[in-house]
Amino acid sequence: MVGVFEVGAVPFNPDGWGPPDSAAAASITTTLPLHVPFAPFSRSDKLGRIADFTRSFPSSNANPSNRPSSRHGAGNPADSPFDFSLDVDAFPLANPEDDSSFRLVDAKPPPRPKFGPKWRFNQNRPQLPQRRDEEVEARKREAEKERARRDRLYNLNRSNQNQQRREAAIFKSSVDIQPEWNMLDQIPFLTFSKLSFSVPEPEDLLICGALEYYDRSFDRITPKNERRLERFKNRNFFKVTTTDDPVIRRLANEDKATVFATDTILSTLMCAPRSVYSWDIVIQRVGNKLFFDKRDGSQLDLLSVHETSQEPLPEAKDDINSAYSLSVEAAYINQNFSQQVLVRDGNKVSFDESNPFANEGDEVASVAYRYRRWKLDNDMHLVARCEVQSVVDVNNQKSFLTLNALNEFDPKYSGVDWRQKLETQRGAVLATELKNNANKLAKWTAQAILANADLMKLGYVSRVHPRDHFNHVILGVVGYKPRDFAAQINLNTANMWGIVKSIVDLCMKLNEGKYVLVKDPSKPQVRIYEVPADAFENDYVEEPLPEEEQVQPPTEDPEDGEANGNTNDVEDKEIEAQN
Numbered sequence: 001m002v003g004v005f006e007v008g009a010v011p012f013n014p015d016g017w018g019p020p021d022s023a024a025a026a027s028i029t030t031t032l033p034l035h036v037p038f039a040p041f042s043r044s045d046k047l048g049r050i051a052d053f054t055r056s057f058p059s060s061n062a063n064p065s066n067r068p069s070s071r072h073g074a075g076n077p078a079d080s081p082f083d084f085s086l087d088v089d090a091f092p093l094a095n096p097e098d099d100s101s102f103r104l105v106d107a108k109p110p111p112r113p114k115f116g117p118k119w120r121f122n123q124n125r126p127q128l129p130q131r132r133d134e135e136v137e138a139r140k141r142e143a144e145k146e147r148a149r150r151d152r153l154y155n156l157n158r159s160n161q162n163q164q165r166r167e168a169a170i171f172k173s174s175v176d177i178q179p180e181w182n183m184l185d186q187i188p189f190l191t192f193s194k195l196s197f198s199v200p201e202p203e204d205l206l207i208c209g210a211l212e213y214y215d216r217s218f219d220r221i222t223p224k225n226e227r228r229l230e231r232f233k234n235r236n237f238f239k240v241t242t243t244d245d246p247v248i249r250r251l252a253n254e255d256k257a258t259v260f261a262t263d264t265i266l267s268t269l270m271c272a273p274r275s276v277y278s279w280d281i282v283i284q285r286v287g288n289k290l291f292f293d294k295r296d297g298s299q300l301d302l303l304s305v306h307e308t309s310q311e312p313l314p315e316a317k318d319d320i321n322s323a324y325s326l327s328v329e330a331a332y333i334n335q336n337f338s339q340q341v342l343v344r345d346g347n348k349v350s351f352d353e354s355n356p357f358a359n360e361g362d363e364v365a366s367v368a369y370r371y372r373r374w375k376l377d378n379d380m381h382l383v384a385r386c387e388v389q390s391v392v393d394v395n396n397q398k399s400f401l402t403l404n405a406l407n408e409f410d411p412k413y414s415g416v417d418w419r420q421k422l423e424t425q426r427g428a429v430l431a432t433e434l435k436n437n438a439n440k441l442a443k444w445t446a447q448a449i450l451a452n453a454d455l456m457k458l459g460y461v462s463r464v465h466p467r468d469h470f471n472h473v474i475l476g477v478v479g480y481k482p483r484d485f486a487a488q489i490n491l492n493t494a495n496m497w498g499i500v501k502s503i504v505d506l507c508m509k510l511n512e513g514k515y516v517l518v519k520d521p522s523k524p525q526v527r528i529y530e531v532p533a534d535a536f537e538n539d540y541v542e543e544p545l546p547e548e549e550q551v552q553p554p555t556e557d558p559e560d561g562e563a564n565g566n567t568n569d570v571e572d573k574e575i576e577a578q579n
Contacts, residue, residue, distance in 0.1 A: 171276070171277060171278060171521040171522060172278065172521055173278045173280075173518065173520075173521045174277075174278040174279050174280045174298070174299050174518065174519070174521075175278075175280045175295070175516065175518060177518070177529065178531075178535075180532065181516075181529040181530065181531050182529065182530040183527055183528070183529050183530075184510070184515070184528045184529065184530055185506070185527070185528045186520075186525055186526065186527040186528070187506075187525060187526050187527075187528075188523075188524060188525040189272065189273040189524040189525060189526075190524070192272060192273050192495075192498075192499050192502075193273060193495070195495060195498030195499055195501070195502055196492075196494040196495055196498045197494060197497040197498040197500075197501040198494055198497070199374050199375065199376065199497050200374075200375055202372045202373055202374045202375075202452075203372065203373050204370055204371070204372055205251065205256060205371045205372065205373055205383065206247060206251075206352055206353065206370075206371045207351040207352050207353075207368055207369065207370050207371070208247065208351060208352060208353040208354065208355060208356050208368065208369045208371075209351060209353075209354065209355045209364075209367050209368040209369050210348040210349060210350045210351065210354070210355070210364075210366070210368065211348060211349045211366050211367070211368050211388065211389070211390055211391040211400075212342040212343060212344060212347070212348050212349075212366040212390060212391075213342065213343045213345075213347060213349075213390065213391060213392060213393075214341060214342060214343070214390040214391070214392045214401055214403075214457070215341055215342060215343050216392070218341045218459075218474070218477045219477055219479070221474055221475065221476050221477055222422075222423050222475070222476060223418065223419045223420075223422050223423055223475045223476065224423070226473040226474060226475050227340075227473065227474045228471070228472075228473055228474075229333065229336055229337065229340065229461055229471075229472040229473060229474055230336060230339075230340045231336055232335070232336055232339045232340070232365075234363050235339055235363050235364065235365045236358065236362055236363065236364050236365065237335050237365050237367075238355075238357040238358075238364075238367075239264075239301045240357050241262070241293045241294050241295075241296075242260050242261055242262055242265070242291050242292055242293050242294075242385070243260075243284065243291050243293050245262075245356065245357075245385060246356050247353075247356050247369070247371060247385070248260050248371070248383065248385060251371065251383055252289060252291075256373065256381070256383060257289075257373055257381035257382055257383040258288060258289050258290060258379075258380050258381060258382075259289070259290045259292075259376065259380065259381070259382040259383070259504055260289070260290070260291050260292070260382070260383050260384070261291075261292035261382065261383075261384050261385075262292075262294075262384060262385045262386075263384055263385065263386040263387060263446075263447045263450045263451060264294070264300055264443075264447070265281055265292045265293075265294060265300065266292075266384055266446070266450060266500060267442075267443040267444075267446040267447045267450065268281065268300060268443065269281070269292075269499055269500050269503055270442075270443075270446045270496035270497075270499055270500060271439055271442040271443045271446055271491075271496070272499060272519065272526065273499075273524070274308065274438050274439040274442050275307070275439045275519055276307045276308055276439065277299070277304055277307055277323070277519075277521070278299075278518065278519050278520070278521040279298075279299050279300060279518075279519045280295065280298070280299075280516055280517065280518045280519070281293070281294060281300075281516070281517045282294065282295060282514065282515075282516050282517075282536060283507050283514070283515040283516065283517060283528075284513075284514050284515075285507065285508075285510055285511070285512045285513055285514075285515070286512065287512070290504065290507055290508060295536050296536075299327070301331070302327035302328060302330070302331045303327055303330035303331050303334060303440060304323070304327055304330075304437070304439060304440055305323070305326035305327055305329075305330050305407065305409070305437065305440075306323075306326070306413060306414075306436050306437065307323075307436075307437060307438075307439050307440065308435065308436060308437065308438040308439055309413070309414075309435070309436035309437075311413050311414075311436075313326070313413075320409075320467070320469045321409055321410060321413070325469070326407075326409060329407065329409070329469055330405075330407050333405050333407045333461050333472060334403075334404055334405050335365070337403065337404075337405040337459050337461060337474070338365065338366070338389045338390075338403040338404075338405075339365055339366060340474070341390070341403060341457070341459070341477065342366055342390060348366075349368075349391050349398065351368055355367070355369075356369070365389075366389055366390060367387055367388070367389055368387070368388050368389075368391075368400070369385050369386070369387060370385075370386045370387075370388065370451055370452070371383060371384075371385055371386075372384055372386055372450070372451075372452070376501055376504065380504070380508075382500075382504070384450060386447065386450045386451035386452075387402070387447070387451060388400040388401060388402055388451050388453050389401060389402055389403040390403055390457075392455070394454070399454035399455060400451065400452070400453045400454055400455075401453060401454070401455050401456070401457055402444070402447065402448045402451065402453045402455075402456045402457065402482075403457050403459070404444045404456070404457070404458055404459070405458070405459035405460070405461045405474075406433055406437065406458060406459065406460055406461065407461045407462070407463075407472070408460070408461070408462035408463065409462075409463055409466065409469070410463075410466040411466070412466075414432050414433075414436060415432065416428060416429055416432045418460055418462050418475050419462070419475065422460060422475055422476050423476075426476075426478070429460070430478075434489055438489070441489060442489060442491050444456065444458075445482055445485055445486050445489065445491055446486075446491065446496060448482035449482045449483065449486060449493065453482055454481070455479050455480070455481060455482075456479070456480050456481075456482050456485065457477055457478070457479050458477070458478050458479075458480065459474055459476070459477045460474070460475045460476045460477070460478075461473070461474055461475070462475055503517070506528070507528075510530075513530060513533065514530075514531050514532070514533055514535060515528055515529060515530055515531060516528075516529050516531050516535070516536075
């Protein structure tokens, strides 16, 4: 049965607002409960609440003596009109005996500890109640932020440690300094940065070799439609030094110039301030002529990998990711890449003379040698052999191309995965390579400028698997104009020639004989040594590394062994060219 709510008699106050005075109310019979609170207000006050059903007491409200209103004014005075805890006459069930058996069940989670500056200034701000799923999501977000912060700190500390380790790493000299060698001078790289020299436009004395056309379909390669890197086992590649070049010997006999070099040697000198690894160049002063040579099996024949990176490479020579193994792998990749991106339909562009290093009937790689002459002074000229690898028709004119390939061996060393970033963030990939391989890219750019190439093609070649250094894929090919790319990587042409001019002037003051220019393995400087005349000859035992540390390209199977031995064929062909 539904109970009836009875409203008692309400006394009328003819003198004003609210209940009548106590004296007048005593004469009026009423059924209203006693001690019902009334909050007095005036007409100017804004009405608030007439009842508060949301106010809750602490878990100790089972004891009425612990309630705020009974703490001798310790509670909030604004809540006192709504405190019915002591109105036993009006609410006879709310007595202490009944309250002792009553316990409030609170389903809300316990409040989270508020740490950090975010809560330090918001402690008094009322917090809106959140649903459980929102609180869970908020906790997840906070945890992710904290994890990301820890990762940043960890990577920062790790990079600092790697930088210290890289700087403290001891690199070996490219050539063993013998006791009988006499050091003549040492030049810090800091002096190279202040040099500047302008040379007039060079002239072509002779062009030898033959070029195949570039296949434009490789410009459309992306990581999604990658191409397998092929192996060219039958094509011969030549890395002949200056004095073993029959054309340079002929030009020297004809007194065409006083200084002779190759583009590889000149680019090494021009980009010396960017180098980290040790290298050496042999200098021969014969009469009034100067020849810049490289030793047989020199590091100049290989390509450095991660030379300017702060991430240290494994030191074990037999590791596939060691500096030496990666340099051999990079040279192997570049040779095959430069031949795969060609049309190879038999159509070639021939020049004045054939390849001066090839024997009759040999299948040679697509390369043209441009013998160019620069004027360094009124009575001093420099002749250099420069290489271009391909040709393309642009507006009915033939443009020369240089072909080089960057290789990715393990994304964890560079921090950028080419397969994910190359198509969408190519600039970030190139920036990372410029940081890790600044010297190699600068040397390629200098060689393209020396050869007067109209375009330099950079290929992005990666391993099929980080632990498989036999099989590779081409992920993309990008073309740049050499001078525009030089400006992009902050390579100053005047400074490059200033370095060469200073080295030439220094060497021209030396007496006739043989000298070697060595980059210090641990300091940014080069040293000039006077060496015996028979140094670096066939009967002169000189190895940059002990024999047990000379790692040959590993062989996976007979076919792969033949392919990987392709790089060693270069040295064999050099010996044939010398004979």
